[in-house]
């Protein structure tokens with residue numbers, strides 16, 4: 001049995017999800033006529049208390065469309081230097097929006113209102129105009145760390161005082177909310193746009209949603225079309241999302257408990273010097289005296305997959321297809337290293 005912990009994207013649809021997919025009523029979504037896509041978009045918009053939502057093939061697309069909405073040529077986005085939008089979206093801020101980025105430092109991938117305030121460019125001929133702040137929750141590179149609303153509200157205030165938009169890369173927002181107990185609607189109230197992924201912890205094969213005002217989502221649909229993201233009978237995919245929202249949200253805390261257990265197992269290895277605090281389903285281990293490549297090779301021999309996540313870091317992510325049996329098996333195999 002291969003234990004694949006490279007990402008929470010490696011899951012296969014469950015039997016129940018497949019049944020929901022294949023029995024979905026569908027239509028042509030470019031004409032706005034797919035009832036299942038429409039139902040998913042309405043369901044998620046309502047959940048977050050936001051006016052509208054748009055279904056997209058990926059979280060990269062929803063983030064990049066949001067950035068396009070909130071920037072123009074020669075403007076600037078403020079984000080943490082470890083943000084997915086900056087590190088892992090192919091330089092799209094530049095190529096899709098012709099915008100600049102200001103990268104901030106901060107513990108576990110998080111930034112503060114004071115930092116944001118200090119990073120806003122002056123109204124000066126030398127500087128790109130700051131128009132957008134983008135946050136990530138949970139923070140992938142921060143080891144799945146969580147922002148809570150008391151950290152967001154002061155950032156929102158700085159944005160309002162300075163005419164900036166606030167976007168959330170919430171690829172794993174449901175993981176954060178499962179731990180904090182905060183409501184999706186309370187988060188929806190703080191952001192201009194939110195991107196959420198169905199294909200991570202929620203276990204769908206495909207799909208993300210961009211949430212925002214009616215006016216923003218109307219513009220977003222045009223951007224999506226021009227980037228080739230207009231889909232036709234996408235209700236087969238949206239049905240998986242509806243199923244996941246109904247069945248896979250409450251179970252996320254199980255992934256988090258297994259991630260904590262996994263982190264403890266890793267800490268017992270002599271060459272693991274540190275495990276980032278395990279807040280959700282991501283476990284990042286720092287290595288000493290062994291390279292990530294060497295460690296991954298040892299793991300591969302034991303049919304365990306993880307990924308290199310920095311010069312001395314390896315990442316493991318728990319998910320829907322990693323249950324208690326797999327956790328026990330992981331412990332047995334890693335115990336022999």
Ligand SMILES: *Cc1c(COP(=O)(O)O)cnc(C)c1O
Nearest residue numbers: 058059060061084136140169171
């Ligand atoms: C996975 C992920 C995304 C979106 O990725 P896609 O593979 O394009 O769906 C965005 N942000 C974060 C933090 C992610 O982990």
